[in-house]
Amino acid sequence: MRESHRAVTNSYDQFREDARAVAMQALSPQLQEHVSLKGIDAQERAIAGTWEMHSNRSPDAEWSWEEGVSGYKFRHPKQFDLAIWSTGQLCGLSIGKPTFSGDKMRLDVIERSPLHNLLKGEVTSISITAFLTYAESIGANQLRIMRPLNEDLVRFYQGFGFTLYRGKASNVPTHLWLNL
Amino acid sequence: MNEETRPEPGTPEFREWLLEKVKPFADQLFNAEKPEGFEEDGYIAGPTKGEKLTPEKSVAEDVAIDKAHKRAHLKVEK
Numbered sequence: 001m002r003e004s005h006r007a008v009t010n011s012y013d014q015f016r017e018d019a020r021a022v023a024m025q026a027l028s029p030q031l032q033e034h035v036s037l038k039g040i041d042a043q044e045r046a047i048a049g050t051w052e053m054h055s056n057r058s059p060d061a062e063w064s065w066e067e068g069v070s071g072y073k074f075r076h077p078k079q080f081d082l083a084i085w086s087t088g089q090l091c092g093l094s095i096g097k098p099t100f101s102g103d104k105m106r107l108d109v110i111e112r113s114p115l116h117n118l119l120k121g122e123v124t125s126i127s128i129t130a131f132l133t134y135a136e137s138i139g140a141n142q143l144r145i146m147r148p149l150n151e152d153l154v155r156f157y158q159g160f161g162f163t164l165y166r167g168k169a170s171n172v173p174t175h176l177w178l179n180l
Numbered sequence: 181m182n183e184e185t186r187p188e189p190g191t192p193e194f195r196e197w198l199l200e201k202v203k204p205f206a207d208q209l210f211n212a213e214k215p216e217g218f219e220e221d222g223y224i225a226g227p228t229k230g231e232k233l234t235p236e237k238s239v240a241e242d243v244a245i246d247k248a249h250k251r252a253h254l255k256v257e258k
Contacts, residue, residue, distance in 0.1 A: 060223070
């Protein structure tokens with residue numbers, strides 16, 4: 001790893017740590033009682049590897065946490081990764097990064113565990129809260145949720161100020177965006 | 181709070197400043213009732229079959245999306 005790459009990774013480690021800690025405080029008191037927020041490391045990747053073979057996982061899902069996270073984190077040292085735990089169970093994962101211009105934040109993947117868990121229905125809101133916090137901390141002015149796959153979910157977040165851009169061209173995928 | 185009054189990252193003041201910015205929005209999210217079947221499909225957002233998340237592709241997407249937003253904004257202004 002080059003020194004400049006390491007320096008960026010290290011400096012953004014502080015932003016990631018701050019964002020997870022602050023997002024934790026921003027959760028509802030009920031969630032704070034049993035939720036913890038971490039980065040995605042070997043343990044989370046291994047667990048997510050079992051999700052990818054689960055019969056409940058959408059057959060259309062392309063992203064592999066087990067295979068994709070390490071490369072994503074290395075190639076994008078300013079990325080933000082989030083593992084959502086509750087009572088010893090990994091309940092959700094999300095990952096994203098600033099856009100090319102650096103002034104907007106992309107949330108590229110959100111996934112809830114296919115197993116029964118206490119956080120079903122809250123994984124997206126927890127992810128959005130953490131990514132919003134990270135976006136604010138690095139000075140981004142917009143949050144984009146890339147490729148949302150559920151219409152009910154899209155409608156729900158439109159009620160909180162997100163705008164839907166329904167992509168037509170292949171390089172403009174459907175996304176929800178919110179100015180900060 | 182503007183950039184001049186933004187506290188130093190890594191300090192307690194920075195975390196307090198961040199919390200003040202995000203807490204009102206988070207409160208709204210967590211107080212809202214979610215519709216039936218919300219997050220039923222665990223794969224909530226992400227690439228689907230045939231799509232890859234490569235750095236080259238995401239840069240092209242970022243540029244194209246910025247342009248699309250600008251065009252949409254111009255339409256609204258007309």
